[in-house]
Amino acid sequence: MRALLARFLMKYLMFYELAADGLSKAQANFPAHQARLVEFHKAGTLLMAGPYGAPPIGAIGIFTSRAAAEAFVAGDPFVINGVVGKYSIHDWSEALAP
Template sequence: MKVLMFYELAEDGLPRLPANIAAHQARLREFHGRGVLLMAGPYGSPPVGAMGVFTSRAAAEEFARDDPFMLNGVVGKCSFHDWNEALA
């Protein structure tokens, strides 16, 4: 089983994104390098949120806890959902 993490942009999150993107991307690379983040990216045009696929809930929660997007108001809501990948 994997865990999906969904971010929803805060109402005023988009203007805050540029100041936080570099640190957020560094965190993505760190967790991907550790093998606990399988894929991630924004959805919508313009973006309304983002999704990440993690190997465990603990990894997803650890990521979100100190993510600059969460800490600095880019994200307004974060949720986690267990996911059973059907084609694995």
């Protein structure tokens, strides 16, 4: 199985779930959260990110390393200030990578 996974490009998925009162806190924390997204994207460690659901119930980020995903979460104003109620980071093998 390990040899098979080595054929694919490993990425790391970060899942956020909104806190019960997260939407009410999101607007005040969005500028700092957005700046963090841009910082990690410019560094090349955050490939894409965004909310899911309508209205949003959470967000997904795709990172190039587990360390980058963990660093992002550790300093994200959405996590620090209670917009996010729960998060997780998972290994992901990108099957369609060139």
